[in-house]
Amino acid sequence: xxxxxxxxxxxxxxxxxxxxxxxxxxxxxxxxxxxxxxxxxxxxxxxxxxxxxxxxxxxxxxxxxxxxxxxxxxxxxxxxxxxxxx
Numbered sequence: 001x002x003x004x005x006x007x008x009x010x011x012x013x014x015x016x017x018x019x020x021x022x023x024x025x026x027x028x029x030x031x032x033x034x035x036x037x038x039x040x041x042x043x044x045x046x047x048x049x050x051x052x053x054x055x056x057x058x059x060x061x062x063x064x065x066x067x068x069x070x071x072x073x074x075x076x077x078x079x080x081x082x083x084x085x086x
Contacts, residue, residue, distance in 0.1 A: 010051065011042070020048050 010017070012027055024045035025037040033042060046052040 010049070011045075017045075017049050020045060024048070 011033055012021075012029060014021075024041045025033065027033045027037055043052065046055065
């Protein structure tokens with residue numbers, strides 16, 4: 001799902017976002033973004049290109065996945081305890 005090259009392209013190289021990009025920060029490499037750009041500027045850029053919402057949804061998807069695995073593991077433990085005790 002996650003593609004690091006696509007992230008680099010979106011943050012620093014995509015010509016479609018050049019005008020928006022220049023409003024929020026000036027970086028030509030990811031290293032510049034992480035070392036020299038204020039995090040709020042990156043967030044504002046992602047919001048303006050409407051990518052921020054996708055990141056939030058992806059984050060929520062991962063959280064739901066983790067919770068489902070946790071619930072399934074708890075159910076397995078209860079099943080194991082029930083079968084060994086009764």
